[in-house]
Every structure is written in structure tokens, then in C-alpha cells.
Amino acid sequence: MRISTTAILATGLLALLPACSSGLIANRDSPDEFAVQRQAPLVVPPDFALVPPAPGAPRPSDSSASQQALDALFPPQSRSAVETNTLNRAGTAEVSIRSTVGDPGTYTVNKGTTTRTILAAPEGDGQAARAVI
Template sequence: MRNVTRITLAIGATAMLSACGGGLISSRERPDEFAVQRQAPLVIPPDFELVPPAPGAPRPAEGTASQQALEALFPPQTRSAVETSALDRAGTAETSIRSTVGDPNTYTVDKGTTTRAIIAAPEGDGQAARSVIPG
């Protein structure tokens, strides 16, 4: 039993060492650290029309942080032909539509007791909200 264990360990060690590569450390190809040179810094020709920016002023090409956030969240997009057609057919809404919806003379569709319960719910921060699953 000892011989089987020794042979298994020897085969395992040989397999692991075979993955280390072939040869000595000195035979590896590696870059010559003495052949590396420093490059000269880039030189920008002077432009005498430029004025140094004021301290704390935003960069002119970047804009303000709020503009960058809005552009990141809502990138400018062109509307497709279908969307443009649908918006043209819909027309424009009346400017006072929000105030006339609550008017008693406005006709609305009754959605039932659930809608009435939602509308009659007290206003709050939602700390006392409950969820009931019927069934």
C-alpha cells in the first residue's frame, strides 16, 4: 500500500512540475531593462490667443456637471418615423387638462371599489402601507 501511495505522489509531482516550463531561469526570453529609454516630453507650440481659465470655472468643452448628468441619462435621440407619425396624429393636448380632470362636469370611467380605495387612501410617507393578497 505504501508503494502505491509513493508512486501516485511521484506521478502527481511530476505532472505538476512539467507545467513549469522547460529549461533554466537564464534561458527565458525577457525584456532588457537597461535598453529602455525615457521619451522626451511632448512640446506644444504656444498659442498666444488662449487665456488661462479662471480658478474653479468649468472647462468650456465639458459644460457643467448637471448638463453632463442630463446628457448621460437622457442622450439626444431622433424619433423614428412611426413615433413621429403617432405623435402627429395624437395632436396637442389642452394646456389646462390637469385642472379640468378634477372638474365635476368631466366624465370619467368608474373603475370600481379598488380605484375608490386607492383614491381615498390617506396621504403619508408610506410607513403604514400594507399589502394584502386576496385568495
């Protein structure tokens, strides 16, 4: 009785052993579940005189998953008339504006000693602060 119980238990453990493998024996290439995207549903076009698409051309109504995510997070919004007018009046910045600002020959406005004093002040907890009128 003891031998048959041991044999049944050993056979059961041997049958379950392949489930514990981490890809050593049964190494399978599985698809990346995060790279799968849903296909757009099929629709009947209203015009049956459409020309067939060119071979290899992307589908016109299909967008990538990343573009769909961006559209969901940041929906396209139209600008108001005031915002459009402001942007038109502002124009475009020069391409080299960052280099021009960082150039030592660029003239800057001297804000005076007050600004320098504020920037050079030591950090504190505010207990010694006082207002002078």
C-alpha cells in the first residue's frame, strides 16, 4: 500500500513538473501583449466608385495606438479669436534667439542693487523679516 501511494504521488509530481519550467525546456516565443492594437471595424463605404488603395500604402482611416493615446489625452482644440490674433501679432522668434541671449555682447538691463540684494540674501525661516515703509 505504501509503495503504490508513493508511486502515485511521484507520478503526479512528475506530471506537474513541466508547469514549473521557466522556459528552459519549453522555450516559446510569445507575442508582446502591449504591442497589440485593435483593428478598426469594417464599414461599408457610402460611395461604391472608390478606387482601390495602392499596395503598401497605409490605411487612411487607421492611426497608430500612440497617436490615438495622444488624441485621447490632449484633444485638438480650436483657438479663440483673441488667442489667434495674439499669436499672429507676436510673429515668430528668431532661430538663434537662445544663442543671442547667452552671448556676452548682448546688452542687459541693470535692475540695480535691490535685485542683487534679494538674490544674494541668505535663506532663512522668515522670523527676522520686517517691512519698511
